[in-house]
Amino acid sequence: MSHILTILTFLPLVGATVVAFIPRTATAKIRWVALVTSLVTLAWGIGLFLGFDLHHPGLQFVENYPWIESPPVAYHLGVDGLSVLLLLLTVFLAPLAILASWRSIGERVKEFHLLMLALETGMNGVFVAQDLFLFFVFWEAMLIPMYFLIGIWGHERRIYAAVKFILYTMLGSALMLVAILYLYNATGTLELPAILAQLSGPAPPISPKGARWLFLAFFLAFAIKVPLFPLHTWLPDAHVEAPVAGSVILAGVLLKMGTYGILRFCLPLFPEASRQFAPVISVLAVIGILYGSLVSMVQPDLKKLVAYSSVAHLGFVVLGIFAFNPMGLEGAIYQMCNHGVSTGALFILVGMLYDRRHTRLISEFGGLSSVLPVLGAFFLFVTLSSLGLPMLNGFVGEFLIILGAFHRRALYGALAATGVVLAAVYLLWMYQRVFLGEVRSEKNRALADCSGREKLILTAMAAVILGMGVYPQPFLRRLDQSVAEVLARVQPGEEAALVFGSPKGWNDASRVATSSATTFHAPWLLPLPGPERERGPLDLTRDSRRELRDAAPAELKGIAGVACTPGEAPRAGMNRR
Amino acid sequence: MLRDYLPILVQLIAVSTVGAAILAVSAWVGKRRPSREKLSPYECGSVPVGNARERFSISFYLVGMLFILFDVEAVFLYPWAVVYKSLKWFGFLEMFLYILVLLAGYLYIWKKGALDWTR
Amino acid sequence: MTPVQALDFIRVLPEIVLASCAILVMVAEPFVSARHTAALAWVSLIGIVAAGAGNAWMRRFSGPAFGGSIAADPFASYFVYLLLLAAALTLLGSVRYLETNQVHHGEFYALLLLGTTGACLMVAATELIMIFIGLEISSISTYILAGFRRADKRSNEACLKYFLLGSFATAFLLYGIAFIYGLTGTTNLVQLSEKLSAPGARPPLLWIALILAFVGLGFKVSTVPFHIWTPDVYQGAPAPVTAFLSVAPKAAAFAVILRVFLGGLASAGALVFWLLWISALLTMCLGNLAALWQTNIKRLLAYSAIAHAGYVLVGMAAAKAAGPEAGEGIASVLFYLAAYALMNVAAFILVAHLAGAGERYQEADDCTGLAYQRPGVAACLTLLLVSLSGFPATAGFFAKFYVFRAAIHAHLIGLTLVAVLNSVVAVYYYLRVVVAMYMREGNPRASASPLPWPLGAALALSLVGIFYLGLFPTPFVRLANLAASPLP
Secondary structure, three states: OOOHHHHHHHHHHHHHHHHHOOOOOOHHHHHHHHHHHHHHHHHHHHHHHHHOOOOOOOOEEEEEEEEEOOOOEEEEEEEOHHHHHHHHHHHHHHHHHHHHOOOOOOOOHHHHHHHHHHHHHHHHHHHHEOEHHHHHHHHHHOHHHHHHHHHHHOOOOHHHHHHHHHHHHHHHHHHHHHHHHHHHHHHOOOEHHHHHHHHOOOOOOOOHHHHHHHHHHHHHHHHHHOOOOOOOOHHHHHHHHOOHHHHHHHHHHHHHHHHHHHHHHHHHHOHHHHHHHHHHHHHHHHHHHHHHHHHHHOOOEHHHHHHHHHHHHHHHHHHHHOOOOHHHHHHHHHHHHHHHHHHHHHHHHHHHHHHHHOOOEHHHOOOHHHHOHHHHHHHHHHHHHHHOOOOOHHHHHHHHHHHHHHHHOHHHHHHHHHHHHHHHHHHHHHHHHHHOOOOOOHHHOOOOOOOHHHHHHHHHHHHHHHHHHHOOHHHHHHHHHHHHHHHHHHOOOHHHHHHHOOOOOHHHHHHHHHHHHHHOOOHHHOOOOHHHHHOOOOOOOHHHHHHHHHHOOHHHOOEOOEOOOOOHHHHHHHHHO | OHHHHHHHHHHHHHHHHHHHHHHHHHHHHOOOOOOHHHHOOOOOOOOOOOOOOOOOOOHHHHHHHHHHHHHHHHHOHHHHHHHHHHHHHHHHHHHHHHHHHHHHHHHHHHHHOOOOOOO | OOOOOHHHHHOOHHHHHHHHHHHHHHHHHHHOOHHHHHHHHHHHHHHHHHHHHHHHHHHHHOEEEOOOOEEEOHHHHHHHHHHHHHHHHHHHHHHHHHHHOOOOOOHHHHHHHHHHHHHHHHHHEOEHHHHHHHHHHHHHHHHHHHOOOOOOHHHHHHHHHHHHHHHHHHHHHHHHHHHHHHHHOOOEHHHHHHHHHOOOOOOOOHHHHHHHHHHHHHHHOOOOOOOOHHHHHHHHOOHHHHHHHOOHHHHHHHHHHHHHHHHHOOOOHHHHHHHHHHHHHHHHHHHHHHHOOOOEHHHHHHHHHHHHHHHHHHHHHHHHHOHHHHHHHHHHHHHHHHHHHHHHHHHHHHHHHHHOHHHOOOEHHHHOOHHHHOHHHHHHHHHHHHHHHOOOOOHHHHHHHHHHHHHHHOOOHHHHHHHHHHHHHHHHHHHHHHHHHHHOOOOOOOOOOOOOHHHHHHHHHHHHHHHHHHHOOHHHHHHHHHHHOOOO
16 A cells, blocks of 8 residues: 555644754744645645546545554545545645745744644545544544634634634534444444445445434534534634634635535435435525625625635535535535635735735725735736636636536525625625725825735636636546545436436536637537537546546447446446445 | 341330439439539539630640550450460461551651650 | 462552552651652652552462452452552652642652552452442542641641541441441442342342442542532642542542442442433533633633543443443443543643642633743643543543443433533633633743653653553553453
8 A cells, every 4th residue: 555645644744843843933944844844745735636546436545554443443544536636725725824924923933833734734634534533533633723823823802713613613523423433333333435335235224314313413513614504603703813824724625624524424424314404405505605795795804704705605515515416516526626725815815915004904995906016916816716707716616506506406506696696796896995996095005015925825826726717627527436426325316417418407507608618718618519519518528538438348338329438437436345 | 027126126115214214213302402513514624614715735636646546556456366376377477567557657656756745 | 268378468469569668658757858858759659660560460360369358350450550650640740849839748658659559459349348448548648638738728628628528428338338238248249249130139228228339439539419529629639639639539439330330239220320320411511511610720620520520420321331241331431541540640730830839820811821931831731631621632532432432332322412512511611721821912920930850751651641542542442441351
């Protein structure tokens, strides 16, 4: 077994150990060690992303060693497409967060970087753990650095926010712990694939009623983290009070752990219960979208506005997940990454404004684009990405989610689409008030524009935003297998839509897609010409399908003239498990 | 089963009867010549009037407590002496150790000055 | 009755070593000048280590001793190690404490050793009278220790309160023992178990005996509602003594509860189960809720100690509910107590250091900003608190996990839910100290002097233990299972 994932996970912790031995006065050295560690981790993560085998069903880079004898806990790591994407997001945001704090964190530099690196290990661990115990260890261990980040380097109400954050999350995870123990008691194992195999077997060891309770226990833990309306009240406090790096990581990665958990545990383990609760959850998600958008609109505080916009965006993600169709799911996962990058960038930008003016009140600003042209341009770019302008990343995810929601229930889609409009309203209005018009306050006249470091951060983020918007295929392709596996559990038959095309309502949707794609010169969304026309826009490119066809087992070839498609592969994979 | 307890019951009745009888008879036939001395509470021979919170040397307590300690320990020697012969050397050794522990305690209080009256 | 043999003495070797060492220290004390009392501490430490070695050596000679009143079995051996560990850590933590507080009395160490001896006798005893004697030896020593800071009113109060209530509780225990003897004609746990499990042999008043004995032992482990003495005594007693008090007599009393209620009186099933269940529930909830309002660290840790007793009782209820498969529950209790011993002793001896001379600074706010004056000390206390609140990678987490697993296995889902929710509540008050140390501005009033090396060694040992138990619990789980196996 290779140790790729172990290295990815614990590399930051090694960096943290190094930082621990640097004298606290050598702040520059500490910063550089932290930055270099996170960059090396990023490089490693990119390597993982590129080395990920598209055609391999199930987990990859698996490491599995026995760890604790009784209860039988294994050090079981592994990634699928979903994990790979979120890992990449995590290792991408970590160096940016460190870089963004280069100037703004002046005190207790050593502790800060130590905790940041420890946090990165925790986050990576959550995404690679395939053993429930191990997952829980990372899930909870990660809380402590975050708690300190908010509590020590936060703003005025930091202590309240930090305690609220940790208590909310603990409440959810406490119930999840009971659920994990119950699952262990029923199945005799703590390893996720083994539990999955038992639960999807002919004689599942858990009754439907038990499954409902377990679903709720898991879901509550994740819904708090997401956060789903009405469990979101910790989020504005934590995001607003946290330092820039804390906000970036919170919004960028921690919230995704909730949706990741739903996709990784709730849906595959308890498909029946997921279907039963889907309507309620979808309604809550839609409420979250509208509520988050409306509340954002009236926020006088920039950071709070961005924080509430997260509630709305994550509402989209949950809605997409519980649409139980390929568009919804892939869109939701893609949107998780988009939100991480865009909102992370927004928090960094707000932090830059804060560094200059030491206020976050919108009313204090105005006309900044004449003083800070570069910052203003980046701000606009990120704002547009966040509100889902085509060509930029946000569009792909939101569009797919709304498509999926329409497919599930037109009303959800319609309401969610309203959310997009509202997002445009609050984001653009905010931009207008901050950057456009006359410079009203004298204090704003003499602000310095972006430094080289800031430009570097923003360019990196803008490049990713653009890249993910123009060319989502490398990301989406890695998701196909995971999405198909989840769908095969939760909505059998739907995973076929991933491949064979033409789900109900697809034609209308694809027409929309086509027109918008042509309008914005987005060829990746155009349906492919010829016989493939029936296939969805999410599908693999022709080349990759050809590769797949060549790689497919002989008996699958030529079935009804359809080439071997990834839809089969996961099912075959599951049988193999 | 309950019959086993009958003698106890009989004794209870007998004791209470005798006690009650003595009290009753003495109350009936006895002469009363009360005096101030007789009516005052009995206080171990010391004068019962005056301030009850009079201070006296703490050493009284210390010596009193030490006396009780060593006195109670000595009580164990009696049953031991009775069965000494059947216990043989083992019994001797055990009691030796026991006395040794007492001796250690004695040495400790001596050295600590608990036995010095004027300190 | 079999005559006493040399083997009998080998089977109580740790107790003999400890008692001899205690007497030696006591007699030597008047001969040692006040400046050199620390030397007695090292003699005592050697005694503890020797007792540990004796405990290891006598594993080859396990079996009953003194006519079945003592058992040298893995269960006893496990607890003896645990108690010796608690004593050793306390000792290391109290050397400098006594110097800072101008307490130059070497008797401290003798009493500590005697308290440990009593506790060791308790865990090894398989005979109710023997248990009682052990309990008294350990109690009387700790009563005195609680009042060791004679010039301090709170210490006096703690001593008297502990003494009065403690005697009251032991009277209950004795009354219960008398009842058991009256009902069954024996005080030997093995015979008791045989007599009670015989068909048709359920003495009618056994429940009274059970409840009386439970009250007596419940006092020692401070289960609600017999906990009222705990906060006052823990707060008033010298902090290293509190460290010892909160672990050694408690662990020993838990061992006795296991032996008596799951061993000797095991056939009185339902009542024992409900006793454990109800006291687990009350103890957890009350301990945690009351701790929420505490600002004094010692008091806070006192309530937390009560709450931890509640979690242990969850494990016991699980063991009781599991019937013939009680081993897992018992093992979880044993593991929990080991983790608890490491965390709690370390936390209290560290607080003893922070409180400074005369223990003036016990409030959480006194630690304000400590993290920037003494980052190492603050990090250390934080890790201990994190472990106490049960975050993963620490012993506290795995111990809870293990106990809850046993509880779920025994289908005590309601109780487990209450327990996990309680541990969330607990996070709030443990973090109060962390908040003060790291997140508030200001200078600490608490002693910011560097850690004396014996204390540092004790803390390092505890932290290594905490992470070892948290990350690699397997050897310890095996040990606990081994110790739990002969019991039912």
